[in-house]
Amino acid sequence: MANQHSLAYTKRQGFSIDYGREIEEEIVHLQQAVENFPSIQQRYPSRWLAIKLLEQDDDVHKKLSDLDGGLETIQTAQISLEHLKEIFGDDSDTIMADRRYGWINGLVRESVKRTRPDQITISDRVDQFVTNQFIGVPLFLALMWVVFMFTTEVSAPYIDWIDSVINGPVTRWGEALISLFGAGGSWVESLMVDGIIAGVGGILSFVPVLIALYLALAVLEDSGYMARGAFVMDNLMHVFGLHGKSFVPLVIGFGCTVPAMYATRTLESRKDRILTGLLVPFMSCGARLPVYVLFASIFFPKNSGTVVFWLYLIGILMAIAAGILLRKYVFQGKEPSPFVMELPSYRMPTLRAIWLHTWERTSSFLKKASTAIMIASVVIWLLLSIPVTGSESFANVTPENSAFGRVSGWISPIFKPLGFGEWQMSGALVSGLSGKEVIVTTLAQTYGLELGIETDESDLNLGQDIGVILKSFITATGETIRSIPRIAGIQIDSGEVEADPTNLMKIIEQNFVSASQGHGQLAAFSFLIFVLLYTPCVVALAAEKQELGSKWMWVTVFGQAGLAWLASLIVFQGGKLLGLG
Amino acid sequence: MLSQILKEIDRNNGSISMAQLSQTLDIHPATLDGMIQTLIGMGKLRVDSFTIDSCAPASCTSCSTNSPCPLVVSLPKTYSIVK
Numbered sequence: 001m002a003n004q005h006s007l008a009y010t011k012r013q014g015f016s017i018d019y020g021r022e023i024e025e026e027i028v029h030l031q032q033a034v035e036n037f038p039s040i041q042q043r044y045p046s047r048w049l050a051i052k053l054l055e056q057d058d059d060v061h062k063k064l065s066d067l068d069g070g071l072e073t074i075q076t077a078q079i080s081l082e083h084l085k086e087i088f089g090d091d092s093d094t095i096m097a098d099r100r101y102g103w104i105n106g107l108v109r110e111s112v113k114r115t116r117p118d119q120i121t122i123s124d125r126v127d128q129f130v131t132n133q134f135i136g137v138p139l140f141l142a143l144m145w146v147v148f149m150f151t152t153e154v155s156a157p158y159i160d161w162i163d164s165v166i167n168g169p170v171t172r173w174g175e176a177l178i179s180l181f182g183a184g185g186s187w188v189e190s191l192m193v194d195g196i197i198a199g200v201g202g203i204l205s206f207v208p209v210l211i212a213l214y215l216a217l218a219v220l221e222d223s224g225y226m227a228r229g230a231f232v233m234d235n236l237m238h239v240f241g242l243h244g245k246s247f248v249p250l251v252i253g254f255g256c257t258v259p260a261m262y263a264t265r266t267l268e269s270r271k272d273r274i275l276t277g278l279l280v281p282f283m284s285c286g287a288r289l290p291v292y293v294l295f296a297s298i299f300f301p302k303n304s305g306t307v308v309f310w311l312y313l314i315g316i317l318m319a320i321a322a323g324i325l326l327r328k329y330v331f332q333g334k335e336p337s338p339f340v341m342e343l344p345s346y347r348m349p350t351l352r353a354i355w356l357h358t359w360e361r362t363s364s365f366l367k368k369a370s371t372a373i374m375i376a377s378v379v380i381w382l383l384l385s386i387p388v389t390g391s392e393s394f395a396n397v398t399p400e401n402s403a404f405g406r407v408s409g410w411i412s413p414i415f416k417p418l419g420f421g422e423w424q425m426s427g428a429l430v431s432g433l434s435g436k437e438v439i440v441t442t443l444a445q446t447y448g449l450e451l452g453i454e455t456d457e458s459d460l461n462l463g464q465d466i467g468v469i470l471k472s473f474i475t476a477t478g479e480t481i482r483s484i485p486r487i488a489g490i491q492i493d494s495g496e497v498e499a500d501p502t503n504l505m506k507i508i509e510q511n512f513v514s515a516s517q518g519h520g521q522l523a524a525f526s527f528l529i530f531v532l533l534y535t536p537c538v539v540a541l542a543a544e545k546q547e548l549g550s551k552w553m554w555v556t557v558f559g560q561a562g563l564a565w566l567a568s569l570i571v572f573q574g575g576k577l578l579g580l581g
Numbered sequence: 582m583l584s585q586i587l588k589e590i591d592r593n594n595g596s597i598s599m600a601q602l603s604q605t606l607d608i609h610p611a612t613l614d615g616m617i618q619t620l621i622g623m624g625k626l627r628v629d630s631f632t633i634d635s636c637a638p639a640s641c642t643s644c645s646t647n648s649p650c651p652l653v654v655s656l657p658k659t660y661s662i663v664k
Contacts, residue, residue, distance in 0.1 A: 090584060097619050098583045105582070105612070124600055131598065227657035231598060238595040245629070248656060266629060268664075338590045339629065339661040340617070342599050 037069030053077035136232035149305035157479035158208035166201035187395035199377025202444025206290035218357035222349035253283030257540035282319035287436035419523030526572035533564035
């Protein structure tokens with residue numbers, strides 16, 4: 001042993017890192033082995049080569065195997081590696097890198113004199129507060145509440161503005177254009193006005209909501225806070241026994257369920273992937289936001305932001321509850337998921353970055369409106385135009401006697417106990433399976449047909465229309481600016497500031513009140529809970545099938561629908577029993 | 582030291598931030614960063630990729646972009662232990 005100890009340092013010359021007795025011994029053994037083969041010794045310094053062999057350097061292995069004696073040297077190195085593994089219980093490359101860092105650390109400690117201790121950066125100080133296990137979650141929720149208050153307050157005047165532009169000048173221009181081609185009063189006009197303008201226009205009114213939300217999220221993302229939010233969410237999920245990295249697909253799910261489903265593939269275990277995939281639909285995707293805002297503005301005008309915030313929060317709470325139950329009864333046992341997260345430093349967001357983020361997301365929605373939503377609008381219009389009774393003709397049919405009205409009428413009794421058992425509502429929920437924002441499109445089309453489009457019959461005056469559009473835009477901007485202090489509870493104007501409900505809003509309110517026998521608010525909240533929880537859109541289901549298989553897709557289809565029905569029933573019937581709404 | 586990092590990450594069995602790791606092990610953040618890179622190079626840690634490179638082929642109707650999905654929020658970089 002004493003001889004081996006002396007062997008350990010016999011070949012060290014000049015400056016070299018001391019890897020410790022055991023490793024140094026093996027280095028010398030390998031150096032001796034190398035010296036038996038001149039072709040290797042002439043080409044490589046023996047100590048360097050020994051270290052590289054102990055580090056299992058692939059490149060060195062490849063080059064060495066071509067040389068005379070190379071394979072024998074590699075075999076000798078293998079024996080050394082196994083010997084070191086026995087001693088340390090770890091790979092020699094880790095031990096050697098460890099020793100190197102230890103040596104550097106020691107060198108720095110001995111040679112660097114610090115005149116003052118390392119300063120904790122502002123970012124670190126903020127992080128101690130923001131990611132604190134007790135403060136982090138409430139702070140995250142408070143910020144999200146501010147985001148939804150901002151979203152609903154700031155966008156409300158612009159929603160009214162776009163709605164008035166679409167139902168006024170744009171509809172008039174569409175009608176005039178159709179008349180120019182001699183198709184006024186025909187099914188072509190109905191397709192343009194009742195189908196495309198009412199359907200796509202109905203959802204375009206909510207673009208300001210999305211812009212406001214994406215703007216707020218871009219500020220949080222670019223400032224570096226969103227990364228902390230994800231960290232806090234991850235810790236919260238971990239507390240409830242969910243897989244650490246589940247937070248990634250779940251956070252993505254707030255944007256869109258489709259990429260969130262694909263993000264489940266980042267989890268190693270299939271069990272965790274399935275569990276997370278089943279929880280993703282609980283997160284409120286961006287497509288549900290227009291539905292939330294529409295109903296919150298109609299039925300809870302004074303607290304619309306808070307209602308939207310609660311819907312998002314209920315989704316998270318339901319995901320946690322479902323996760324705990326599924327983990328306990330279906331996917332027992334949790335595989336460890338240790339990982340380290342690199343939180344970026346806080347920084348001041350630039351206007352350019354915020355704009356780019358906001359625009360990328362908004363334009364993605366606009367593309368969807370001009371493709372998928374437009375197709376859905378045309379299909380719904382077609383179904384609303386086909387008469388099922390002999391007395392009416394194509395595109396000239398009472399909505400409830402159309403194919404869409406009849407089929408929706410068959411389904412509507414299912415929703416009666418939930419407070420919204422009318423054919424328009426059940427039809428909207430079914431068409432919402434093609435994309436949740438299509439619920440708004442369908443409501444705009446079905447109720448729009450009942451309302452009839454109220455356009456000015458007077459001569460078309462393009463200049464006057466543009467003037468009105470610009471004037472109402474300026475008014476909306478003024479109202480938006482005045483609404484910002486209200487987020488912080490500051491009222492700077494004394495007058496009534498709530499936006500006037502549009503015709504669509506009024507008719508939805510009337511129908512919900514009548515369908516629920518006077519419990520309009522309760523029925524609306526029950527409807528929102530249903531929209532939050534029911535089966536995700538077909539594209540998301542296709543993604544789920546691709547990632548998790550058909551079986552789990554069907555579990556989502558029926559599980560989410562059943563859960564939504566049950567939750568809405570509890571909300572509506574329970575609320576009635578408690579005398580709410 | 583490298584083994585300590587791996588042990589600390591493993592012991593935590595969830596997410597731990599680089600700042601927390603640096604504090605717990607009393608390693609300067611810049612040194613820790615280098616160590617993490619070494620561990621990645623050694624194949625002991627791996628950088629997790631959460632990027633959804635493109636929308637699902639012909640199925641995601643939200644857009645037709647070939648760039649990463651704009652609806653995916655930028656998430657922090659994470660490193661996992663390679664089992």
